[in-house]
Amino acid sequence: MLAEIKGLNEECGVFAIWGHEKAAEMTYYGLHAMQHRGQEGAGIVTSDKEMLYLHKGNGLINEVFQEGEFNRLRGSAALGHVRYATQGGGGYENVQPLLFRSQRNSMALAHNGNLVNAYALKNQLEAQGSILQTTSDTEVIAHLIKRSGHLAMEEAIKQALGMIKGAYAFSILTEDKLYVALDPRGLRPLSIGKLGDAYVVASETCAFDLIGATYEREVKPGELITIDDTGLTTTSFSSQMQRTLCSMEYVYFSRPDSNLDGLNVHASRKTMGKQLAYESPVEADVVTGVPDSSISAAIGFSEASGIPYELGLIKNRYVGRTFIQPSQELREQGVKMKLSPVRGIVNGKRVIMVDDSIVRGTTSRRIVRLLKEAGAKEVHVRIASPPIENPCYYGIDTSTKGELIAANHAVDDMCEIIGADSLAFLTTEGLEKSIVNESNSHEHGICKACFTGNYPTEIYPNTVLPAYKE
Ligand code: SF4
Numbered sequence: 001m002l003a004e005i006k007g008l009n010e011e012c013g014v015f016a017i018w019g020h021e022k023a024a025e026m027t028y029y030g031l032h033a034m035q036h037r038g039q040e041g042a043g044i045v046t047s048d049k050e051m052l053y054l055h056k057g058n059g060l061i062n063e064v065f066q067e068g069e070f071n072r073l074r075g076s077a078a079l080g081h082v083r084y085a086t087q088g089g090g091g092y093e094n095v096q097p098l099l100f101r102s103q104r105n106s107m108a109l110a111h112n113g114n115l116v117n118a119y120a121l122k123n124q125l126e127a128q129g130s131i132l133q134t135t136s137d138t139e140v141i142a143h144l145i146k147r148s149g150h151l152a153m154e155e156a157i158k159q160a161l162g163m164i165k166g167a168y169a170f171s172i173l174t175e176d177k178l179y180v181a182l183d184p185r186g187l188r189p190l191s192i193g194k195l196g197d198a199y200v201v202a203s204e205t206c207a208f209d210l211i212g213a214t215y216e217r218e219v220k221p222g223e224l225i226t227i228d229d230t231g232l233t234t235t236s237f238s239s240q241m242q243r244t245l246c247s248m249e250y251v252y253f254s255r256p257d258s259n260l261d262g263l264n265v266h267a268s269r270k271t272m273g274k275q276l277a278y279e280s281p282v283e284a285d286v287v288t289g290v291p292d293s294s295i296s297a298a299i300g301f302s303e304a305s306g307i308p309y310e311l312g313l314i315k316n317r318y319v320g321r322t323f324i325q326p327s328q329e330l331r332e333q334g335v336k337m338k339l340s341p342v343r344g345i346v347n348g349k350r351v352i353m354v355d356d357s358i359v360r361g362t363t364s365r366r367i368v369r370l371l372k373e374a375g376a377k378e379v380h381v382r383i384a385s386p387p388i389e390n391p392c393y394y395g396i397d398t399s400t401k402g403e404l405i406a407a408n409h410a411v412d413d414m415c416e417i418i419g420a421d422s423l424a425f426l427t428t429e430g431l432e433k434s435i436v437n438e439s440n441s442h443e444h445g446i447c448k449a450c451f452t453g454n455y456p457t458e459i460y461p462n463t464v465l466p467a468y469k470e
Helices: 023-033 116-126 136-148 153-161 206-211 246-251 266-279 293-305 328-338 362-373 411-418 430-434
Strands: 013-018 041-046 052-058 077-083 098-101 107-115 168-173 177-180 191-195 197-202 214-218 221-228 233-237 286-289 313-315 340-341 350-355 378-383 422-425
Touching: 013 023, 013 107, 013 168, 013 177, 013 293, 023 041, 023 077, 023 197, 041 168, 041 177, 052 107, 077 378, 098 136, 107 116, 107 136, 116 136, 116 350, 116 422, 136 153, 136 168, 153 177, 153 221, 177 197, 197 206, 197 430, 246 266, 266 293, 266 378, 266 430, 286 293, 313 362, 328 362, 340 362, 340 430, 350 362, 362 411
Parallel strands: 286 350, 350 378, 378 422
Antiparallel strands: 013 077, 013 197, 041 052, 041 077, 098 107, 107 168, 168 177, 177 221, 191 197, 191 214, 221 233, 313 340
């Protein structure tokens, strides 16, 4: 599905490398592979062991970086970030990595996720005299680390990590070290790889593939990794907990060629589609998926049901970001610009339209209408995830509860609202079965809180939704 019209947005992507002569260029390519995780801003900080060098800006990675920038970004270590700007949280100052210079040592931070106690920590920091320059959680982490400046850096980071709560996968680059940490529940994805002798870190493994790096392992929940010229050392900053990796990474956010916890995203989506076909079969002539993220599930549905998969919807790949428009009327136009039904395929047919999720329902309604206008006799909507009834507090903009169609309507009502002939969702058990199995269940739990309302961490009274963070 198309993130910008769906109201479902990933927060960010992080990439870092240590020990490579083309560190900045490799980071550029790594970020390029993860551009789908954020299109509003991008930045790279490098270290030549004496100084940190920064370039960042608003826009896509290839808009922010021109060839000349790489001459300035010196050194064999780099940290990069692509960002999705939350509402009111845009602006150059919030583009990451954030760079903090000081006399003792400088540091750059890049972060993916959301702190559920950021509001309380900001109040506390301000009451103690800190002046925050940005509205991002990342700066809070930096201040907490700097407050423990009398300690060795690793200890200062551990102390700061002990104070923050929520979902975070972040990297810190100093002149002589790279630090990587994942929250105690492992809500956000973060992997370690090797490129020759260099260490690489990325939110998604598709970044490794693009630069020819090999995957080594996941960063473990509650792990703090330190990388420098002597190699990699690891320590734990919290007691061992069952991982609860965001299941929406499998459903929708991650690229199909990425592996999360060793499980390929395309393969897991196909299993979701198969499971959906077993759970909610329907007689029809063709199965089609809403491009791009629903194609894998649609193939799975087709395989399990025996109903042929067809390209009933085509995505126009050359629509630029300028078509992200807020008004209802322009959004309406947006779907027509971005998706076209294939009349020759759907005309006179009973169509199963597989989509990954429904957030507000407006996009589903428009796509059903597009298919019917193109002659589809019936449109049966099958959603390869459970109904999203609860907001996410962990860095995914899923809209507020009032905007979530499934939070306010029963499935029959939703079916009527979107104008479909039938509507069914994957069950929560079906989702879990598609991702977690006996062989991987020790390491591999998932978060399903937006479906079930059972949040894996405390949620503080003042936790601000990512979409309304500021
Ligand atoms: S609440 Fe939903 S979107 Fe948020 S981390 Fe959990 S599974 Fe992912």
